[in-house]
Amino acid sequence: MRIEEHPIVGFQRGKSLQFKFNGQPLNGYEGETIAAALHAAGIKVLSHSHEKHRPRGFYCAIGNCSSCLMVVNGEPNVRICVEMLQEGMEISTQIGKGDILR
Amino acid sequence: MKYTDVLIIGGGPAGLCAAISAAEAGCKVLLVDRNRSLGGQLVKQTHMFFGSEKQYASVRGIDISKILLNQIHDKENIEILNDTTILGIYEDGVITAESSGIYMKIKVKSTIVATGASEKTLAFPNNDLPGVYGAGAVQTLMNEHGIKPGKNVLMVGAGNIGLIVSYQLLQAGVKVAAIIDAAPNIGGYLVHASKVRRSGVPIYTRHTVKQAYGKDELKGATIHKLDENWNPIEGTEMDLDIDVMCIAVGLSPLCELLWQAGCEMKYMNELGGYVPLRNERMETSIPGIFVAGDVGGVEEASSAMVEGYLAGINAAQSIGHTVCNIEEKKKDLHDQLHALRSGPVGTKIREGITQLQTVLEAAASSSL
Amino acid sequence: MLASTGVPTRVDIEKAFPNEVRMNQGAAAVIECFQNIPCNPCYTACNRNAIKEFQDINDLPLIDHEQCNGCGLCISKCPGLAIMVVDMTYSEHEGLLKIPYEFIPLPVEGDIVRGLDRSGKHMCDVKVVKVLNTKYLDRTPIISIAVPKEYIHNVRNIGMGD
Numbered sequence: 163m164r165i166e167e168h169p170i171v172g173f174q175r176g177k178s179l180q181f182k183f184n185g186q187p188l189n190g191y192e193g194e195t196i197a198a199a200l201h202a203a204g205i206k207v208l209s210h211s212h213e214k215h216r217p218r219g220f221y222c223a224i225g226n227c228s229s230c231l232m233v234v235n236g237e238p239n240v241r242i243c244v245e246m247l248q249e250g251m252e253i254s255t256q257i258g259k260g261d262i263l264r
Numbered sequence: 265m266k267y268t269d270v271l272i273i274g275g276g277p278a279g280l281c282a283a284i285s286a287a288e289a290g291c292k293v294l295l296v297d298r299n300r301s302l303g304g305q306l307v308k309q310t311h312m313f314f315g316s317e318k319q320y321a322s323v324r325g326i327d328i329s330k331i332l333l334n335q336i337h338d339k340e341n342i343e344i345l346n347d348t349t350i351l352g353i354y355e356d357g358v359i360t361a362e363s364s365g366i367y368m369k370i371k372v373k374s375t376i377v378a379t380g381a382s383e384k385t386l387a388f389p390n391n392d393l394p395g396v397y398g399a400g401a402v403q404t405l406m407n408e409h410g411i412k413p414g415k416n417v418l419m420v421g422a423g424n425i426g427l428i429v430s431y432q433l434l435q436a437g438v439k440v441a442a443i444i445d446a447a448p449n450i451g452g453y454l455v456h457a458s459k460v461r462r463s464g465v466p467i468y469t470r471h472t473v474k475q476a477y478g479k480d481e482l483k484g485a486t487i488h489k490l491d492e493n494w495n496p497i498e499g500t501e502m503d504l505d506i507d508v509m510c511i512a513v514g515l516s517p518l519c520e521l522l523w524q525a526g527c528e529m530k531y532m533n534e535l536g537g538y539v540p541l542r543n544e545r546m547e548t549s550i551p552g553i554f555v556a557g558d559v560g561g562v563e564e565a566s567s568a569m570v571e572g573y574l575a576g577i578n579a580a581q582s583i584g585h586t587v588c589n590i591e592e593k594k595k596d597l598h599d600q601l602h603a604l605r606s607g608p609v610g611t612k613i614r615e616g617i618t619q620l621q622t623v624l625e626a627a628a629s630s631s632l
Numbered sequence: 633m634l635a636s637t638g639v640p641t642r643v644d645i646e647k648a649f650p651n652e653v654r655m656n657q658g659a660a661a662v663i664e665c666f667q668n669i670p671c672n673p674c675y676t677a678c679n680r681n682a683i684k685e686f687q688d689i690n691d692l693p694l695i696d697h698e699q700c701n702g703c704g705l706c707i708s709k710c711p712g713l714a715i716m717v718v719d720m721t722y723s724e725h726e727g728l729l730k731i732p733y734e735f736i737p738l739p740v741e742g743d744i745v746r747g748l749d750r751s752g753k754h755m756c757d758v759k760v761v762k763v764l765n766t767k768y769l770d771r772t773p774i775i776s777i778a779v780p781k782e783y784i785h786n787v788r789n790i791g792m793g794d
Contacts, residue, residue, distance in 0.1 A: 173410035198409035206394040219394025223401030312711035314671040455712025457638030464752025607690025
């Protein structure tokens with residue numbers, strides 16, 4: 163899924179990072195968003211609609227649409243398409259609308 | 265509280281050019297962007313731009329953003345606040361912002377809103393399946409992060425974004441099954457269409473999505489042909505074995521801040537949705553609030569840059585700053601905008617702006 | 633119809649080519665720009681004033697094939713990749729086309745690749761004569777291909793691999 167060679171852009175990936183998606187260990191790179199790292203790992207279902215629990219992926223990838231809200235290190239409603247991946251992040255599928263942080 | 269002469273909200277092509285021209289007029293400029301890095305959507309435009317030398321024709325969008333950013337960094341009177349979201353614009357010239365959980369206030373003399381636009385969506389059964397993405401989203405994934413969206417893509421929309429992203433998918437080594445558009449003709453530049461056609465990608469005009477299918481992820485889609493009244497023709501269904509569908513059916517201005525500020529807004533289909541009323545100086549109905557780029561009407565990035573320069577120079581002038589030959593400079597910018605919009609591909613934007621003008625004039629005469 | 637298919641018609645294409653006399657005198661540019669869009673870098677790129685100055689930036693480019701020497705400076709500057717160079721003096725049975733090509737892998741000299749027409753259809757096999765990828769070209773390489781003369785109006789792209 164990762165583009166190794168491209169006619170126009172030379173992708174310089176940062177150092178390899180480990181993170182967890184619903185407890186499952188995965189790898190990504192420094193400098194990419196959580197959504198990018200998940201997509202590269204083949205994970206497309208990011209959230210579910212509130213009423214009918216239909217699966218949702220990202221839609222805009224630039225922080226406008228809120229289709230990709232997930233729980234990141236315990237914080238709900240994080241737009242993972244604009245949140246950068248960090249070493250050791252715990253990312254999980256959000257159930258419900260998320261509680262206010264205390 | 266932070267103080268600045270000109271606050272610019274959004275660091276895309278319009279905001280960057282606005283910052284450059286306001287700073288050249290001697291203003292203290294604060295450029296705020298909610299993202300980690302500036303450049304807006306230029307950073308994923310790997311294709312060469314159209315226009316003339318003044319709008320960096322033949323230069324790739326990714327490189328235009330570098331050129332503009334270099335100019336920004338050279339100017340000592342521009343301060344950049346990235347990772348910062350503007351929350352509200354208030355009557356007393358105070359603007360509130362948030363950055364990494366920290367709340368702040370900024371006192372400004374004038375503001376330029378250059379927040380851009382967001383991708384529209386399209387209604388059809390299962391349009392919410394993961395795998396159905398905005399075309400721009402796929403561009404971000406592919407050209408910024410170097411990740412392929414999938415194996416086989418259906419592009420919905422043959423405007424410039426649909427055509428350009430299709431070509432860029434091919435460059436990334438992803439198959440494009442087809443480009444479809446409900447309109448009878450291709451909406452984007454025909455040279456873009458010819459580029460993808462000669463690589464073997466079919467373009468089906470008068471076609472739309474009947475439905476998408478798949479359980480947890482997109483597994484395929486059915487498209488069908490439309491008659492002259494835009495009604496589906498039975499028996500023309502075509503099944504496509506795709507894992508990604510890109511929606512490229514237009515953008516709408518990201519104008520929430522303008523609504524909140526109380527700017528007079530008007531729905532203009534030609535300009536992508538609700539847009540602020542604004543005069544030829546790019547100033548909205550609220551004195552001191554200017555707009556530039558897609559937030560004032562969806563158009564090409566070349567025009568957004570010119571509008572940015574224009575808004576920057578006018579915002580500066582409105583608070584008493586000037587540059588030499590200011591009237592000549594403004595005339596040149598107006599001429600550039602006129603040239604970019606004067607041809608047949610500028611019809612829609614011209615109609616939209618003319619209508620805005622009519623509304624403004626009507627408002628002015630009724631207030632007499 | 634170009635406007636609904638993206639493929640120029642035979643009439644469109646022949647209009648863009650130099651006349652037969654000029655074709656047989658050597659290299660010349662072919663500009664397949666059939667829509668009035670705001671764009672003029674082909675004029676800016678031309679050193680010989682063969683591509684005329686635009687009165688209005690939305691005009692179609694106007695090329696004087698008598699002034700054009702087929703240098704190809706305009707090829708990589710066209711944002712629409714709508715320009716190529718044709719040279720019918722290349723050999724007895726083959727003409728030379730210089731086309732812009734922004735894909736990888738790039739072919740190498742001597743490769744036999746598929747010659748594709750303007751709808752991507754395989755017309756004939758063509759030989760890669762030269763691959764230019766200089767700094768001036770800025771990631772829009774120019775591929776020279778030898779094309780059987782009967783297909784010179786048809787071939788506009790190459791296909792690599794399967």
